[in-house]
Amino acid sequence: MPPEICPNCGAILPPTAKVCPECGSDEKTGWSETAYASSLGLPDENFNYDEFVKEEFNPSLARPRGIHWLWWLTALILVILFLIFCLH
Ligand SMILES: [Zn+2]
Incomplete structure (x- = not known):
């Protein structure tokens, strides 16, 4: 798309x-x-997108956001195992 001027x-x-x-x-x-x-004084969209992708898909660079889903899964499995042993 060309500029207007x-x-x-x-x-x-x-x-x-x-x-x-x-x-x-x-x-x-x-x-x-x-x-x-x-x-137009806009930021470079490509640069920002690369930074976004890098942070989003590189675990070592990703900022912690609450508890990881794996810990919720582990807790759920423990609860299920606890219930199975209790019901026997
Ligand atoms: Zn011209």
């Missing part, structure tokens, strides 16, 4: 424009996604 010459671009009608710049020469994002 050509970052190269400032011409207003149609939403479907692949190339600037004024100066002929396109994704390769004029408006990259990075240049468009930085011109």
